[in-house]
Amino acid sequence: MSQNDTKKGNGDVFSSPDRDGFIHRAFMRGAGHSAAAIRRRPVIGICNSFSELNPCNAGLRDLGQSVKQGVIAAGGFPLEFPTISLAEPFIRPSTLYLRNLMAIDVEEMITSSPIDAVVLLGGCDKTVPAQLMGAISAGKPAVLVTAGPRATGRLHGEPLTIDDLWTLSDRRRAGDLDDAEWEAIEGSIVPGVGTCNVLGTAVTMAVIAETLGMSLPGSSLLPATSGARAALAEETGRRVVELARGGRTPADFVTPAALENAFRVLCAISGSTNAVIHLEAIAGRIGHRIGIRSMDEWSRATPVLAQVRPSGPHLLEDLEEAGGLPAVLKELQPLLHTDALAGTGETWAQILDRVTRQDHPALRSAKDPVFTSGGLALLHGTLAPAGAVLKRSAADPRLWRHRGPAVVFDGVADLNARIDDPALGITEDSVLVLRGAGPVGGPGMPEVGQLPIPRRLLHQGVTDMVRVSDARMSGTATGTVVLHVAPEAAEGGPLALVRDGDPIVLDAGDGRLDLDVDPAELSRRTPAPAAPAPRRGYAALYRRHITQAPEGCDFDFLTATAEPSVDSPPADRF
Numbered sequence: 017m018s019q020n021d022t023k024k025g026n027g028d029v030f031s032s033p034d035r036d037g038f039i040h041r042a043f044m045r046g047a048g049h050s051a052a053a054i055r056r057r058p059v060i061g062i063c064n065s066f067s068e069l070n071p072c073n074a075g076l077r078d079l080g081q082s083v084k085q086g087v088i089a090a091g092g093f094p095l096e097f098p099t100i101s102l103a104e105p106f107i108r109p110s111t112l113y114l115r116n117l118m119a120i121d122v123e124e125m126i127t128s129s130p131i132d133a134v135v136l137l138g139g140c141d142k143t144v145p146a147q148l149m150g151a152i153s154a155g156k157p158a159v160l161v162t163a164g165p166r167a168t169g170r171l172h173g174e175p176l177t178i179d180d181l182w183t184l185s186d187r188r189r190a191g192d193l194d195d196a197e198w199e200a201i202e203g204s205i206v207p208g209v210g211t212c213n214v215l216g217t218a219v220t221m222a223v224i225a226e227t228l229g230m231s232l233p234g235s236s237l238l239p240a241t242s243g244a245r246a247a248l249a250e251e252t253g254r255r256v257v258e259l260a261r262g263g264r265t266p267a268d269f270v271t272p273a274a275l276e277n278a279f280r281v282l283c284a285i286s287g288s289t290n291a292v293i294h295l296e297a298i299a300g301r302i303g304h305r306i307g308i309r310s311m312d313e314w315s316r317a318t319p320v321l322a323q324v325r326p327s328g329p330h331l332l333e334d335l336e337e338a339g340g341l342p343a344v345l346k347e348l349q350p351l352l353h354t355d356a357l358a359g360t361g362e363t364w365a366q367i368l369d370r371v372t373r374q375d376h377p378a379l380r381s382a383k384d385p386v387f388t389s390g391g392l393a394l395l396h397g398t399l400a401p402a403g404a405v406l407k408r409s410a411a412d413p414r415l416w417r418h419r420g421p422a423v424v425f426d427g428v429a430d431l432n433a434r435i436d437d438p439a440l441g442i443t444e445d446s447v448l449v450l451r452g453a454g455p456v457g458g459p460g461m462p463e464v465g466q467l468p469i470p471r472r473l474l475h476q477g478v479t480d481m482v483r484v485s486d487a488r489m490s491g492t493a494t495g496t497v498v499l500h501v502a503p504e505a506a507e508g509g510p511l512a513l514v515r516d517g518d519p520i521v522l523d524a525g526d527g528r529l530d531l532d533v534d535p536a537e538l539s540r541r542t543p544a545p546a547a548p549a550p551r552r553g554y555a556a557l558y559r560r561h562i563t564q565a566p567e568g569c570d571f572d573f574l575t576a577t578a579e580p581s582v583d584s585p586p587a588d589r590f
Contacts, residue, residue, distance in 0.1 A: 026156075027059025027093070027132045040130065049093075056093035058132035058260035060253070063122060063151075065143045067101035072140035072218065073163050074209040075240045079249040083135050083161060086253020092260065094253070097125055102142045104217075104463075104490075111142040112293075112488065113460025116562075116571050117554060118143065122150025131156070133260035135252055139163025139210070139240075141217040141491070144225060145294035151230075152266045152301040153574065157259035159359060160231045161249050162222040164240035165332050166210030176204050178212045179326035179492040182466070189436070190474045210240025213332050214325040216491035220287035221294060226341050227278040228298075229269035232359040233367050237336035255359070264361065272304050273353035277364070279311060280351055283318040283391040284344055285335075286327035286409040288491025289499055292392070293461075297568030303576035308403040308566060312394040312527055319385035320409050321347055323378055326494050327410045328386070330378035338376035346371045347382045390524075395498065397530040399484070399510050399520065402502035403566045408524050411496035412480040416524040418496070419532075420447040420482060421517045426544065427452040428464050436471040444478045447520040451511045454486035454504025455562050455569050457547075459555075465489035465499045482522055484529070486511055486565075498522065498529060500565040505543065507564065512543035 029040050044054045062083055066076040080096055087094040099121045102111040126134050134154075136147040139162050151158040169176035184201055187193050193201075211218035222236040232252055238245040275295060282291050292311065299306050321344060322328065324335050345352065346368050354365035373381075380386055391409040393416075396402070408416060423446045425431040431450055434440055442448075448467045455461050465487035469478055483497045486504035503509035510531055514520070519532040531538075550556045561571040568575075 027057060027130055029130045030059055030093070031055050031057065053093060056091060058092050058257060059130060060087045060092045060094045060256055060260065061126065061129055061131035061134040062094055062096040062137065063125065063134050063147065064096055064098055064137045065101040065139070065147070066098070066137070067103070069106060070101040070103035070140055071206070071209060072103065072211045073101055073138065073143065075163055076137040076139065079161055079163070079246065080137055082246045082249035083137070083253040086250035087257060090254040090257035092253075092257040095131065097129065099125060102140060102146070104141045109458055110460035110462040111140075112569060113458070113558065115142040115146045116558075116574065118146035119149040119153075119574070122147050123154045126151060126154035126156055126158075133157035133256050135256050136160040139218060141221065141290065144218070144221040145297065148225060148230060148266075148298055149301050149570070152270055152298065155265050155267065157256065157264055158230070158266050159252055159256050159259060160225050161252050162211070162225065162231065162236065164210050164238050164242070164245045165213040165219055166206065166208045166240050168213055168331055168333065169204045169207040171201060171204045175331060176201070177214050177325050177331070178205060178216065179214045179494070181205065182493055186469060186474055189468070189471055208241060212492055214492055215285055215287050215322065215327065215332065217288040217290040218491075219332065220282065220285070220291045220491055223281060223285060223287065223341050224278045224291055224295065226359065227281045227345070228274050229357040229359050230266065233342055234340055235359075237332060237340045239333070258361070262361070267302060269357050270298060270302055271356060274356040275299050275304065275306060276310075276314060277352050277356055279306070279314050280318045280348055281341070281344060283315050284320060284348055285322040285324070286320050286391050286407070289392070289405050289407050290488055290491055292405050293488070293500065293565055293569055296566065297570040300568050300570050300575035308394040308396065311392070315392045315394060316389045318348070318351060318391070319382055319389060320387040320391040321380045321382065321385055323380065323386055326492050328378070334376065334378035337374070338379040339371065339374045342367060342371045343374060343379055346373055347379070393524040393527060395524070395527050395529040397528045399514070399531040400501045400529045401510065402564065404498050404501045404529050406496070406498050406524055407494070410494035411524070415480060415482055415496040415522070417522065418447070418482050419519055419521045420445045422447050422449045422514050422520050424449045424451070424514055424516050425467070428462070431464070431467060435468055438472060440470065441516075442470055442473070444473055444476070444481060446481065448481060448483045449511070449514055449520070450483070450485035450487060451505035451514070452486075454502075454506055455564060456559065457486065457504055457506030459558060461486070461488045461500075461565070461569065463488050463490045466493040466495055466497050482520070484520060501529070502564045502566050504564065506546060508543065510538070513538050513541045515541070
């Protein structure tokens with residue numbers, strides 16, 4: 017093996033006349049590549065998160081072949097390599113716990129391998145942000161192909177999408193669904209490969225990647241198994257060869273202006289709250305901090321336009337029929353930095369000049385929005401000094417302003433043990449509080465923030481309550497759910513001091529989340545002792561270096577060094 021320059025960082029070594037070049041070519045020829053193919057330039061890595069333990073990404077094996085066809089057609093030499101893959105249904109304690117590990121894997125494979133550029137293949141919730149974070153830090157030309165949403169299921173002649181799970185689960189708990197019906201739902205709700213077929217986290221992050229210019233325009237919503245997505249993958253293979261020859265890297269696309277565009281799109285489509293954390297982590301990789309002050313200002317000035325599940329009646333395919341992301345951007349154009357680059361290398365202004373608005377109920381116009389502003393409420397107050405998030409567009413408007421007594425659960429086990437206890441003193445006006453489920457306490461902020469409605473209240477017809485936690489929730493979920501409360505309880509945040517009966521005040525309009533308890537009383541309370549820190553392995557690394565939700569839950573040593581801008585102060589300066 018070569019002992020010299022083991023991180024050359026580009027494909028020059030494959031054509032080099034020295035010993036290193038000889039060794040690289042010899043091993044490639046042993047793998048079945050011809051001498052002529054090996055000397056093709058540029059060398060393109062295909063970073064594939066395909067895994068049989070990740071059904072959402074199962075289609076990426078075939079898409080990788082389409083990418084290779086495009087690379088070869090454009091004169092490049094494609095070499096595919098794997099990374100770890102994070103499947104939302106299977107990974108415990110949460111995929112966010114391992115997102116940064118995957119980002120490290122992606123970054124190191126890109127920087128350590130003799131490639132000129134890379135195509136990222138990802139899909140399920142945390143694979144896309146992990147790949148973006150790793151590629152930004154690696155600094156080589158990169159472009160992303162997402163897995164695409166799976167087909168819509170059908171049951172009794174009606175559409176069945178993954179967000180239906182929450183309502184159906186409540187009906188099962190209430191005794192309204194028998195075993196046979198539950199079995200039929202199990203066999204129908206995930207009808208094929210691909211990511212969740214609603215505006216959950218996976219599709220939201222695909223849309224964000226497209227907005228950032230890291231994917232080709234119009235790519236986000238193409239169905240997972242469609243010919244259109246395969247053709248898109250091939251076109252991406254051709255595009256990455258152009259990027260390699262032109263030298264543009266993710267830093268040319270992922271700029272502060274592009275990040276603002278992405279956040280406004282998040283608000284306009286009523287996308288997943290998880291994207292707030294991922295956008296902040298992505299920003300940190302370019303040395304930028306967005307901060308909840310800027311997010312709050314942008315949300316208040318951005319209309320909600322999409323009416324797509326889980327925040328509306330229409331299907332994801334309806335939004336694609338309405339024109340997909342380019343149509344959303346066309347409506348938002350006066351609010352956007354259209355000089356930001358799209359995935360083709362053109363500016364978004366040039367792209368949008370060619371976009372024609374399609375009238376469709378899934379996408380309202382900016383003149384007739386679903387909500388004029390505030391799809392996401394960025395909260396702060398005595399219960400969340402460093403911030404919290406509420407997806408206001410998915411909450412019951414009557415609960416946007418609410419005051420109620422806390423009912424506190426210490427961790428998921430406590431929640432599961434007591435939520436349906438008939439003796440639990442709880443009414444529909446109560447505020448359900450879950451703590452110990454943040455970045456440290458979870459660990460990894462599991463998606464448990466959408467606390468279930470107690471069975472007794474379900475029987476009374478209650479469908480929504482105010483819920484507050486330091487956890488996350490699935491992008492497929494809805495409800496008046498306050499998430500990402502920071503600092504989290506495990507790090508000494510006020511959430512650790514809440515007791516049953518304490519009044520909690522939510523005002524989504526004013527962006528407030530307060531614990532209405534005398535500070536003198538709080539000073540007399542003692543939080544539960546912290547769990548001992550892990551002493552070895554990834555768990556120890558994670559515990560020592562994980563940041564809080566307002567900083568994106570990245571590792572502190574992975575963010576780029578830069579002073580925060582005046583316009584985008586960190587959340588702790590709110």
